[in-house]
Amino acid sequence: MSSGSGTNRTFEFGRTHVVRPRGNHQATIVWLHGLGDKGSSWSQLLESLPLPNIKWICPTAPTRPVAMFGGYPCTAWFDVGDLSGDGPDDLEGLDASAAHVANLLSGEPANIKLGIGGFSMGAATALYSATCHVLGKYSNGNLYPVNLSAVVGLSGWLPCSRTLRNRMERSIQAVRRAASLPVLQCHGLGDDVVAYTHGERSAQALNSVGFQDLTFRTYNGLGHYTVPEETDEVCHWLTARLGLQGSRS
16 A cells, blocks of 8 residues: 555555454454564454454554664564654655555444554554544545544554644644544553653643543553553443443443
8 A cells, every 4th residue: 555645655564353343343443563563463462352342453564674673674554763753753654554544444334433552653653543533634635534433552652743733723623623532542651662751742742732532541660561450441441432332340
């Protein structure tokens, strides 16, 4: 799939794994893995969660040269020099991955609620997709085609945070959409890969431009991985925000 930004680069995405709902299908969530990982790694964990009404789609990122590794190729949703959001943003890669995710969601039935979640670089792509949704378009100007009902980011950061305020201020509709989009961000204080401060700063950036329904959860001692306490939080939050059946709260 080309990013459509006027260049000739094409991104070949890997295998997509689907976890079908065990109960009545109410929501579909695309879940995005971290740098160097693949979709199947997360499908097993997601299948074990007590969320029978969710269909999970777990794509695999393209294999591409990554600047952070001196150009060594691995699976990555976009190119990065470091995992912080401080470096230059690979808009072409971000747009291509956000468009791939939106395309996976666009075929779902009209009555199904749609969401995006992810870990690390996958969380960054999910949060970037949230900004595309509220702005109604990608950075390249193409229209964003799906309506999101929830976004989850674990141990991640927000790409393009420096330009977000300026883009949001041009659109009253974007501010209105941002206010009504539920976002959950979780980050461990002991994260030595994506520093906690990057996650915290990303949440503050989203909050400051109008993402009012944003929850930021901190986990003491948690490194760059997930723990049952965190996945329980995600389950409760999704059940409440998406109005799923079988709430355990």
